Amino acid sequence: MAGDGKDVFFIGYINAVPQPLGRFLAVIGLIVVVVMAGLGLLLSQRTADPGWAVTGYQHIELRGILEARPYPVLRVPDGEGRKPRAYLLAGEGKYGVQSQADGLYGRWVTVAGYLLKRGTLDMLLVDDKEGIVVASASDVLHPAPPQSLGRWRLTGEICDGKCYSGAMSPGNGLAHKACANLCLVGGVPPVFVSTGAVSGSEYFLLTDNKDGVNARRFADFVGQLVSVEGEIERVDNFYIFKSDPETMRAAGP
Amino acid sequence: MSVTLKPVIWYRSKLVYDGVVLLAMALYIIAYLRLAPTLQLVSRPIDDAILRMRAFGSCAFLMVSFILAIGPLSRLDRRFLPLLYNRRHFGVIACSVACAHVYYVYSWYLNLSPLNPLLALFSANTSYGQVLGFPFEIFGVLALVILLALAFTSHDFWLSFLTPRLWKSLHMLIYIAYGAIVAHIALGSFQASGDPFFVMIVCASALGLVGVHLAARSVSRAGEGTAGDDNWVDAGLISTIADKRARIIDLGEGEKVAIFRYDGKLSALTNLCAHQNGPLGEGRIIDGCVTCPWHGFQYRPEDGCAPAPFTEKVATYRLRRDLDRLWLDRRANPPGTRVEPLPISEGMADGR
Amino acid sequence: MMRCGVVVSQAIVSFLYAYGVAGLVAALLFLLLGIDRVEPSARGAYAFRPLIVPGLVMLWPLVLWRWWQIVQGRGADMSVRRSFLVRHAAAWKALAVVLPIMLFAALALRQSGPYELPAVPIDQRAMSVESGR
Numbered sequence: 180m181a182g183d184g185k186d187v188f189f190i191g192y193i194n195a196v197p198q199p200l201g202r203f204l205a206v207i208g209l210i211v212v213v214v215m216a217g218l219g220l221l222l223s224q225r226t227a228d229p230g231w232a233v234t235g236y237q238h239i240e241l242r243g244i245l246e247a248r249p250y251p252v253l254r255v256p257d258g259e260g261r262k263p264r265a266y267l268l269a270g271e272g273k274y275g276v277q278s279q280a281d282g283l284y285g286r287w288v289t290v291a292g293y294l295l296k297r298g299t300l301d302m303l304l305v306d307d308k309e310g311i312v313v314a315s316a317s318d319v320l321h322p323a324p325p326q327s328l329g330r331w332r333l334t335g336e337i338c339d340g341k342c343y344s345g346a347m348s349p350g351n352g353l354a355h356k357a358c359a360n361l362c363l364v365g366g367v368p369p370v371f372v373s374t375g376a377v378s379g380s381e382y383f384l385l386t387d388n389k390d391g392v393n394a395r396r397f398a399d400f401v402g403q404l405v406s407v408e409g410e411i412e413r414v415d416n417f418y419i420f421k422s423d424p425e426t427m428r429a430a431g432p
Numbered sequence: 433m434s435v436t437l438k439p440v441i442w443y444r445s446k447l448v449y450d451g452v453v454l455l456a457m458a459l460y461i462i463a464y465l466r467l468a469p470t471l472q473l474v475s476r477p478i479d480d481a482i483l484r485m486r487a488f489g490s491c492a493f494l495m496v497s498f499i500l501a502i503g504p505l506s507r508l509d510r511r512f513l514p515l516l517y518n519r520r521h522f523g524v525i526a527c528s529v530a531c532a533h534v535y536y537v538y539s540w541y542l543n544l545s546p547l548n549p550l551l552a553l554f555s556a557n558t559s560y561g562q563v564l565g566f567p568f569e570i571f572g573v574l575a576l577v578i579l580l581a582l583a584f585t586s587h588d589f590w591l592s593f594l595t596p597r598l599w600k601s602l603h604m605l606i607y608i609a610y611g612a613i614v615a616h617i618a619l620g621s622f623q624a625s626g627d628p629f630f631v632m633i634v635c636a637s638a639l640g641l642v643g644v645h646l647a648a649r650s651v652s653r654a655g656e657g658t659a660g661d662d663n664w665v666d667a668g669l670i671s672t673i674a675d676k677r678a679r680i681i682d683l684g685e686g687e688k689v690a691i692f693r694y695d696g697k698l699s700a701l702t703n704l705c706a707h708q709n710g711p712l713g714e715g716r717i718i719d720g721c722v723t724c725p726w727h728g729f730q731y732r733p734e735d736g737c738a739p740a741p742f743t744e745k746v747a748t749y750r751l752r753r754d755l756d757r758l759w760l761d762r763r764a765n766p767p768g769t770r771v772e773p774l775p776i777s778e779g780m781a782d783g784r
Numbered sequence: 785m786m787r788c789g790v791v792v793s794q795a796i797v798s799f800l801y802a803y804g805v806a807g808l809v810a811a812l813l814f815l816l817l818g819i820d821r822v823e824p825s826a827r828g829a830y831a832f833r834p835l836i837v838p839g840l841v842m843l844w845p846l847v848l849w850r851w852w853q854i855v856q857g858r859g860a861d862m863s864v865r866r867s868f869l870v871r872h873a874a875a876w877k878a879l880a881v882v883l884p885i886m887l888f889a890a891l892a893l894r895q896s897g898p899y900e901l902p903a904v905p906i907d908q909r910a911m912s913v914e915s916g917r
Contacts, residue, residue, distance in 0.1 A: 189514040190718070190728040196445065196514070203511045208452040212459060215494070218633065219460035222490055223468030223483070225627045231475035272544035329910025334901040347540075348479045353565055354624035357556035358541035364556075365546045375902035378913055399559045403623075404895040408906060429564060430895065437825045439832045547790070550800070554793035563893055584839030587832060593823055594850060600868055607875040614883055618890030631891065638883045645876040686869035709868055 232345030233296035235304055240291040241266065242314050244322060248419060249386060250368035251280040253290055253303065254322040263322060265415040266290075267302040267368050267384060268311075269341045273358075275366020276305045289314040295345035299380040299417055300370060302344040325412040325419065328378055333420065334406040334430050335373035337385060337397050339363050343370055356402035363394035363401070371420050374404075377411055383420035396424055404430040437589050449518040453495075453525055460491050481540035488533035489621070490630070493613055495526035496579075497637040500610060504648030510714070513725050520586045527583040530576055537569075568619035571612040578609035596706055614638050667691055667751070667758040670698065670776060678722075680713035683762050688713065689749050691760065692722055692733050697773035699733035700749035700760055706767070707744065735770040807841035814840055814847055822854040 189200060196204065243255035243266075251268040255261075268290065270276045291309040295302040305311060339362035342350025349355070351372065363369055371385040387396065388409060409422035464487035469477060499522050506512035542549040542556065557567040582603055591599045617634055665681065670693075673679045678690040680703055688703035690713030701722060703713045710726030717723070721730035721739060731738055736746040745768035750761040753774060765771065815833060819826050826833075840847055905914045 189517070189725075190723065200511060200514070204514055207512075207515070211498070212452065212456045215456040215491075216459035216463050218494065219463030219487070219491075220468050220471075222627075222630055222633070223464040223487065224472055225629050226468075226472070226474075226478055226483070226486070227625060227627065228474045229476060229478060234476060274546065327909060328913045329905060330907040331910050332904040332906055334903075348476055348482070352624035353568075354620050355541065356565060357552070357567070357569060360556045361542070361545035361547065361552055373903055374900055375904075377903045398557070399562065399565060401565070403564050406901075411910075429562075430901070436827075437823075437829045437832045439835050548797070551790070551793050551797050554796050555789040558789035563889075564895065581839075581842055584836075584842055587835050587839075589823065589826065589832060589836050590839060592825065594846070598846075598850075604868070604871060604875065607879060611879060611882055611886075615886055618886050622890045623894055635887050638887060642876065642880045642883055646880060649873060649876070686873070688869070704868075 227349070229349035230297070232348070233294055234345040234348065235293040235295050237294045238291070238306070239294050239303070240289060241303065242287065242289045242317070245280055245283050245286060245288050245311065246322075247280070247284045248325075248384065248414065250384065251276050251284075252384075252414070253288070254415065256317070256322060263415045264301060265322075265417045267300065267340055267344075267370075267417070268292075268305055269302060269367045270305055270365075271307050273341075273362045273365040273367065275368065276311065277366050279305065279311050283311060283313065287314045287316050288312060295341070297344045298382045300340070300344050300382040301417065302340055304341070304346070322415070325414045328411040328413055328418075330408065330410050331377055331420075332406060332408045332426075333371060333373040333377070333383070334375065334404065335371055335381075336404060337401045338370050338372055339401075340368040340370040340384070343372060351402065353402040359401045360398050363398065369394045369397055369401075371407075371422070377418070378413065380418045383411065383418045386419060386421050388421045388423045397427075400427055400429070406430045437587075439587075445514070446518050446521065449515075450521050450525070453522050457491060457495070457525065457529060460494075461487050464491075479540070481536045485533055485536040485540070486621075486625075488529050488536065489617075492526055492530040492533055493617060493634065494637065495522070495529060496606075496610060496613060497641055499523055499526060500606070501641050501644055504644040507648040508644065508651055510725070516710075516726050517728075523579075524583045524586055527579040530579055534572070534576060563619070564623060566619050568616050571616035571619070575609040575612040575616060578605045578612070582606060582609075591707070596708070600709060610641075663762055664752070664759045665762055667760040669756050670753065670758050671756055673698070676717040678713040678715075680711070681760055687762075687764075689760060690722070691751065691758065692717060693776070694720070694733060696776050697733075698751055698753075698758070698776060699771065699773045700751050701731060701733065701736050702747040702749070702764065704746065705729050706738075706746050712746070734773050735768055737768050804841065807844040810844035810848055811837055811840035814851060818851045822851055 189196060241253060241255050243253045246252045246254055253266040253268055255264050255266065257263045268276045268280065270279075289312045290303055290305055292306045293304040295304060336351055337359075338351045339359040341362055342355065342359060344350075347355070347358070350359075369385040371383040373381045373383065375381070377383075385394075385397065406428050407422045407424075408426040409420050412419045412421065465480075465483055469483070499519060502512060502515045502519055502522075506516050538549055538553075542552045545552055545556075547555065553569060553573070557565070557569070559565045559567060582605070585594070585599065585602060594602065614634070622631055622634075665683070667681050668679060673691065673693040676692075676694050678692045681689045681691065683689060688711075689700050690703045690711075691698060691700045692713075694717040701712055703711055705712050705724040705726065707724065707727055707729045710724040710729070712722055712724055712731070715723045715725040717733065718730070720732070722733050723730050729738065729744060730742075731744070731746055734748075736748045738744040747764040747767045748769050748771045749764055750771055751774045752759045752761075758774075815837075819833070905911045
């Protein structure tokens with residue numbers, strides 16, 4: 180028994196560690212250090228890919244008509260070889276821009292900010308200092324009215340439009356739910372990320388079928404896989420999902 | 433303790449111990465935050481803050497799991513006992529790592545919203561009625577509050593001020609904290625990241641920990657004598673107790689007695705050290721005193737009192753003998769009561 | 785639901801602030817008036833005192849109760865009870881049951897997506913969009 184070190188008695192305040200025990204402890208220490216370093220590397224490396232997105236480094240200025248759909252949307256007409264595009268708007272931090280947009284709906288405005296882009300979603304983060312400024316009317320034709328794509332049942336995740344479009348990496352999932360809910364409460368438009376595409380798009384601005392902007396009603400379902408029915412509309416490049424909250428269900432595995 | 437209180441008492445062994453713990457922690461964090469991202473191909477990098485909350489969160493979990501494993505491991509193999517000696521510092525470091533995790537969650541997920549972050553913590557997610565999407569943060573809050581309370585009361589002042597009884601009760605909350613941490617991970621990270629390797633590590637740690645505790649329990653039972661019903665219980669043969677060591681007798685309901693043999697005499701003390709309930713019977717007689725294997729607290733075998741200037745006392749028990757057979761009175765004396773040691777006559781002393 | 789949550793959270797946060805302020809006052813009082821009287825080992829020792837402030841603030845009701853008890857001269861029961869071993873064993877038995885159930889349930893409920901569940905057209909117009917693709 181005495182030879183294998185199991186019988187050595189250690190007293191912390193006596194500094195000398197008897198030898199067979201010292202070697203054992205050194206080995207344990209080394210194993211702990213190596214295992215921890217290895218685990219750190221492996222666990223971090225296996226982090227899921229957050230997906231490609233343009234993440235808001237580019238400062239741009241856009242001119243277009245401000246619409247309430249019902250979240251503030253900037254319709255930028257075609258020109259200079261571009262197709263007409265619609266941009267969702269949000270503010271800095273976890274805020275929407277409803278208060279800045281109020282009273283400007285239907286008018287030509289200039290908006291400066293940072294571009295987020297993911298799939299068919301374009302979002303402009305309005306620069307707090309420059310804000311939304313009324314611009315002179317243009318002679319370009321008015322934007323096309325929304326086109327209905329009928330009623331669908333989609334399965335997917337409710338996210339906040341800002342984090343998912345590229346402001347956070349990753350900006351979805353249940354670990355992110357509290358953050359997403361705070362964004363929605365602050366007025367950031369919710370988006371529905373569908374597992375199946377409709378007319379080529381998997382991303383939808385999520386409203387309810389009464390066109391309300393009360394995103395709180397979605398709060399319990401944010402971040403998890405749900406299925407829900409509703410009508411889909413296309414506005415230029417982007418899609419609106421007017422969901423029926425009564426049909427919302429957690430999707431089973 | 434009755435010597436003057438100091439902020440931290442350092443020994444070389446403590447410095448080495450803390451050094452190894454800090455090194456393991458630092459390498460984990462560096463590998464997680466700096467090394468792994470350079471070896472990874474992703475469409476865009478993970479946010480620094482999110483990577484940090486994952487790194488510090490998982491690190492804190494692994495550390496707490498390891499800390500809780502030290503006790504049963506040292507019961508299974510006595511060579512782990514030195515790890516127990518400075519467990520307190522290990523715990524404080526783990527609590528700091530958990531705080532770093534919270535800091536990044538707080539400043540990234542909960543900040544910059546119309547609500548004050550502390551208010552946001554409790555009100556952002558109120559889906560208490562469902563399992564998926566349950567506000568798992570609340571389990572994290574519970575665990576953090578407990579870890580903080582334990583770290584804050586880790587100084588010896590608290591042990592003496594609150595009394596060992598209250599202090600120990602407070603520190604038993606670590607088991608609730610561990611359950612809360614596992615719930616926090618199971619309802620949060622498991623549902624979000626879905627990395628099977630991480631899931632495996634968490635399950636293996638938690639279930640492995642339960643496993644070593646149950647194993648240690650069965651081992652400590654197997655090695656001890658058990659008592660009868662009468663006030664005087666059979667404590668086995670004198671000749672089978674090694675010199676300067678003890679035999680532990682289980683009186684049932686968690687009450688254990690350590691019978692020490694030293695200098696041709698026998699004395700019985702409770703098996704629980706007054707400091708942190710270390711198993712005195714697994715210690716030995718050093719300089720004429722029973723020495724606890726956990727933190728080296730000492731007691732005179734004949735009266736259970738710590739030698740001056742210390743003031744701890746433990747309960748003593750009476751012994752009598754019948755030839756080589758030893759009998760123990762199961763009725764404990766008040767802590768510090770002197771009991772005349774039972775002499776062993778020469779003929780009996782050397783068991784064959 | 786969230787509105788109600790905000791009211792409750794507001795109450796929790798106000799309570800936490802009040803508790804913290806009371807804790808600071810109690811800690812100050814204890815360090816100025818109490819500690820030398822209740823803890824003989826603390827006499828003449830000052831360097832360790834900042835270390836115990838967070839604990840005093842966090843556990844102030846307990847601190848005041850112990851302070852009162854010691855001033856009243858009620859002998860503290862310093863003996864360690866055997867029941868700790870029983871409670872320790874009980875805690876691990878409970879964890880041995882709770883942890884596996886929790887982990888298993890969490891894994892069973894996991895929505896291990898992303899699934900490729902297609903969008904399902906419901907009305908005529910949607911079906912024509914579907915077929916036009």
